Amino acid sequence: xxxxxxxRAPAPGWMRILIPLLAIPVTFLLTxxxxxxxxxxxxxxxxxxxxxxxxxxxxxxxxxxxxTPLLLxxxxxxxxxxxxxxxxxxxxxxxxxAIAATFVGTVLLDVPPIIGIPAMIIGGFAGGLLWAxxxxxxxxxxxxxxxxxxxxxxSIVLNVTSFLLNGxxxxxxxxxxxxxxxxAGTVFPQLIPRSRLHFGIIIAVIVIxxxxxxxxxxxxxxxxxxxxxxxxxxxxxxxxxxxxxxxxALVSGGxxxxxxxxxxxxxxxxxxDAISDGLGYSGITIATLGGLHPLGVGISALFIxxxxxxxxxxxxxxxxxxxxxxxxxxxxxxxTLSLFVLQNFRIRRVN
Amino acid sequence: xxxxLFLVGLIAATLxxxxxxxxxxxxxxxxxxxxxxxxxxxxxxxxxxxxxxxAASLSGSLWIGLLAAIIAGLLAGLLMALLSxxxxxxxxxxxxxxxxxxxxxxxxxFRVIFGESKVPPSIESFPMxxxxxxxxxxxxxxxxxxxxxxxxxxxxxxxxxINKTRFxxxxxxxxxxxxxxxxxxxxxYAIRTSALAIGGALMAVGGAFLTMAxxxxxxxxxxxxRGWVCIALxxxxxxxxxxxxxxxxxxGGVQALQLxxxxxxxxxxxxxxxxxxxxxxxxxxxxxxxxxxAPSALLKPYRRE
Numbered sequence: 001x002x003x004x005x006x007x008r009a010p011a012p013g014w015m016r017i018l019i020p021l022l023a024i025p026v027t028f029l030l031t032x033x034x035x036x037x038x039x040x041x042x043x044x045x046x047x048x049x050x051x052x053x054x055x056x057x058x059x060x061x062x063x064x065x066x067x068t069p070l071l072l073x074x075x076x077x078x079x080x081x082x083x084x085x086x087x088x089x090x091x092x093x094x095x096x097x098a099i100a101a102t103f104v105g106t107v108l109l110d111v112p113p114i115i116g117i118p119a120m121i122i123g124g125f126a127g128g129l130l131w132a133x134x135x136x137x138x139x140x141x142x143x144x145x146x147x148x149x150x151x152x153x154x155s156i157v158l159n160v161t162s163f164l165l166n167g168x169x170x171x172x173x174x175x176x177x178x179x180x181x182x183x184a185g186t187v188f189p190q191l192i193p194r195s196r197l198h199f200g201i202i203i204a205v206i207v208i209x210x211x212x213x214x215x216x217x218x219x220x221x222x223x224x225x226x227x228x229x230x231x232x233x234x235x236x237x238x239x240x241x242x243x244x245x246x247x248x249a250l251v252s253g254g255x256x257x258x259x260x261x262x263x264x265x266x267x268x269x270x271x272x273d274a275i276s277d278g279l280g281y282s283g284i285t286i287a288t289l290g291g292l293h294p295l296g297v298g299i300s301a302l303f304i305x306x307x308x309x310x311x312x313x314x315x316x317x318x319x320x321x322x323x324x325x326x327x328x329x330x331x332x333x334x335x336t337l338s339l340f341v342l343q344n345f346r347i348r349r350v351n
Numbered sequence: 352x353x354x355x356l357f358l359v360g361l362i363a364a365t366l367x368x369x370x371x372x373x374x375x376x377x378x379x380x381x382x383x384x385x386x387x388x389x390x391x392x393x394x395x396x397x398x399x400x401x402x403x404x405x406a407a408s409l410s411g412s413l414w415i416g417l418l419a420a421i422i423a424g425l426l427a428g429l430l431m432a433l434l435s436x437x438x439x440x441x442x443x444x445x446x447x448x449x450x451x452x453x454x455x456x457x458x459x460x461f462r463v464i465f466g467e468s469k470v471p472p473s474i475e476s477f478p479m480x481x482x483x484x485x486x487x488x489x490x491x492x493x494x495x496x497x498x499x500x501x502x503x504x505x506x507x508x509x510x511x512x513i514n515k516t517r518f519x520x521x522x523x524x525x526x527x528x529x530x531x532x533x534x535x536x537x538x539x540y541a542i543r544t545s546a547l548a549i550g551g552a553l554m555a556v557g558g559a560f561l562t563m564a565x566x567x568x569x570x571x572x573x574x575x576x577r578g579w580v581c582i583a584l585x586x587x588x589x590x591x592x593x594x595x596x597x598x599x600x601x602x603g604g605v606q607a608l609q610l611x612x613x614x615x616x617x618x619x620x621x622x623x624x625x626x627x628x629x630x631x632x633x634x635x636x637x638x639x640x641x642x643x644x645a646p647s648a649l650l651k652p653y654r655r656e
Contacts, residue, residue: 144637147390148636151390155580156629158576159623163620321462323458326454326458327452330448333444338440
């Protein structure tokens with residue numbers, strides 16, 4: 001008679017891909033409860049959630065617009081986590097990038113796009129990097145836990161943003177808490193006329209390709225993966241753990257900063273308080289869902305972008321509160337996280 | 352005389368601002384002393400604020416509302432325990448996930464129950480106790496909400512539970528060295544789960560104080576980072592219950608002072624003041640470094656072999 005035994009051993013590789021795919025139906029099953037409580041039909045709701053946005057031209061483009069910053073924050077978080085650095089601060093680094101880009105865009109007047117656009121990119125990256133710097137230095141020099149410091153840096157930058165918008169950058173005419181407009185030469189070009197899809201998505205795709213290459217094809221990537229698996233092991237193998245981790249942390253911050261620059265230069269054209277509203281935290285969901293793999297991050301970001309767009313469709317068509325999107329997204333994160341525990345187990349046949 | 356009035360008003364406001372922070376920080380203290388960093392705090396406070404308000408509004412009873420908030424917080428703590436203790440997943444990601452989930456659920460349910468009315472719904476909130484007659488100069492300080500007094504009283508109670516009771520000893524044991532605690536016959540999972548459940552309930556009361564006592568209404572920005580302040584305060588308090596009082600009062604004091612100076616017409620960059628607790632915490636972390644009394648097993652999931 002054949003018997004099966006569950007033992008603690010890494011599961012086969014295909015499980016890693018199966019888990020996020022399995023998480024999606026489980027999430028929909030769980031969240032259908034609250035849709036029923038609101039008196040709506042879950043199947044209709046999920047049709048409008050996942051299919052309707054792709055059916056229309058405008059909403060299909062909007063999925064990519066929503067995905068643009070998510071691709072970057074997802075990449076930022078995945079890059080850091082892969083290298084064993086728990087950067088919870090993508091939200092704050094995004095804001096810092098947005099602030100820096102706004103500064104660049106309002107200072108550089110009358111520049112051609114060939115100068116203006118690279119300046120915005122460098123500004124956004126530098127802003128995010130600078131905001132990631134204190135936590136990164138404290139981590140490698142003094143061993144201060146980065147989870148708490150990166151989290152607190154998020155709260156600080158929100159206050160800084162609000163200070164700028166109510167103080168030096170307040171619109172002197174309307175008195176609205178929004179910065180002056182960035183100059184024409186620093187605006188990211190539209191990719192499709194009369195849509196909000198902008199150059200930022202190209203930056204995002206390039207960034208994802210670069211981090212994929214770095215992680216899987218370079219010696220630096222090998223080092224950071226070794227650190228991600230075990231810091232002690234990496235140190236024992238002669239890897240400069242602190243130096244590698246510092247670079248990982250700063251690049252991660254820079255990438256998140258690019259997301260902020262994109263929102264300023266491609267969508268809003270000025271800084272507002274609600275420039276992010278959780279895009280950095282969604283990056284953590286996306287990185288987890290994508291199994292910290294750049295390709296997985298790309299797919300997950302598009303999927304979360306679809307959910308964000310779909311939530312608005314569901315809300316419009318069925319009158320279900322738009323916050324259903326937040327519930328689905330966070331449930332998906334928790335379900336994926338739980339299911340990933342399964343990859344530590346293997347079912348073996350014993351005779 | 353005018354200065355006395357100013358000072359009395361300041362102390363009274365300080366106590367009010369500190370109340371939700373005391374509950375939140377004490378809740379986080381339970382979680383962290385048992386070895387689990389619960390970043391679900393921000394969302395759990397939001398959930399408590401919403402559930403307390405909604406249950407009170409629907410049932411017409413503030414006490415039923417408060418009880419509902421406690422149960423909701425307990426459940427959020429249990430969910431955190433399921434993920435971080437039972438499944439042993441990454442604590443910070445699980446905690447943030449719970450914050451996102453409880454926030455989303457609260458907003459969703461708020462819209463389902465109260466619709467999209469222009470006028471925000473409100474409830475008759477808890478009254479302030481009148482210990483001294485209104486005319487007495489110290490009346491603003493002593494005449495506070497019952498929940499403020501309970502919060503203050505909880506500080507020595509929590510100190511006593513953690514340091515003097517058997518349950519407290521077990522919490523500290525699983526927070527410092529779960530392997531040894533397990534070898535000594537303690538059920539690490541059950542103890543951490545209880546600590547997280549108690550912690551979640553306390554956090555929810557902190558949130559409920561805002562809707563059910565201080566404001567009498569529910570707004571989307573009601574917690575506004577108070578949970579993260581608690582995460583900061585616990586480090587500032589060096590994981591000790593008694594220090595929670597000082598941390599919460601200092602932060603509450605600074606906040607109350609800047610509000611007062613603002614109403615008096617001083618132009619202050621108050622947004623930068625609001626960042627003070629975070630900056631101070633990061634500096635405190637830098638100075639304390641490895642000398643802090645953080646529980647040794649904090650952030651480390653325990654797995655029984």
